[in-house]
Amino acid sequence: MHPKRYAARTASGIRQRHHFEGPVSAGPLRGSIDLRRLREYVPGDEVRHVHWKASARAGRLMVREYVDPDQPRLQVLLDTRTSVLTAEQFDTAVSVAASVLVVAAQYGQRLRLTTPCGTDHDVQSVSDLLDELATVEQSATTANLLESLPLTRDGGALVVLTGDALDLPSLKSSYRPVVYIDVTHEQSALHTAAGVHLIHADNAQNAVDAWNAVPA
Incomplete structure (x- = not known):
């Protein structure tokens, strides 16, 4: 059973997140330089992020997911x-x-x-x-x-x-x-x-x- 949760706010006072196109407010980032993980392709993902070797092994399209190195x-x-x-x-x-x-x-x-x-x-x-x-x-x-x-x-x-x-x-x-x-x-x-x-x-x-x- 998952632990009980209470209404909390996000951590404040930490470094401003940036993307290569400028500051962003909230939500996960895509397309920056740090590889976070491989995951299954979903419609809207960029084809250039497809990992072809991993896709061949998994039998389905897998893409690289990136995060902003300045993300909090x-x-x-x-x-x-x-x-x-x-x-x-x-x-x-x-x-x-x-x-x-x-x-x-x-x-x-x-x-x-x-x-x-x-x-x-x-x-x-x-x-x-x-x-x-x-x-x-x-x-x-x-x-x-x-x-x-x-x-x-x-x-x-x-x-x-x-x-x-x-x-x-x-x-x-x-x-x-x-x-x-x-x-x-x-x-x-x-x-x-x-x-x-x-x-x-x-x-x-x-x-x-x-x-x-x-x-x-």
Whole structure:
């Protein structure tokens, strides 16, 4: 069963997306220089993007799907450690992750989901994302949460869902903005300190409400 979702807004304050023909507002981009995946041809796709070798292997037309290298990126780091989150708190974190990621996917943002128990991949579609979150499980690993985080200089946003105390200001040079969502608190609040937005939440709805209030 897919995790419950709440009405969330897209991440704000990250780099403006551009296409070779100028700035764009929303929706997935086509025809730029970064190859995202191969997918089945649909009417309206450009013939020049057909991958003939893959089409021959699959027995149907397959095309290359490209994305804008300046398209906003959203990295979500979901804590799966049983030493940090109870089962109920973990369910809350998964619901918040689903709420934030799905709306970002619908607006064409490039997404990456990472956990300390081995999950680390780009999200290709909303259905793939929800399937992944429906099956992700907690782990007894004691790995450092931030060690599983890929460092980047692309200006993407970072959302960390945990209850652990972390040195988040050190990540500001790699991600913008950085949003820390602590799902272990008994009261909900939003603070900004050292350039990091801190959300303390006692349930998923309040966490998403606070996320929606994060300033650009």
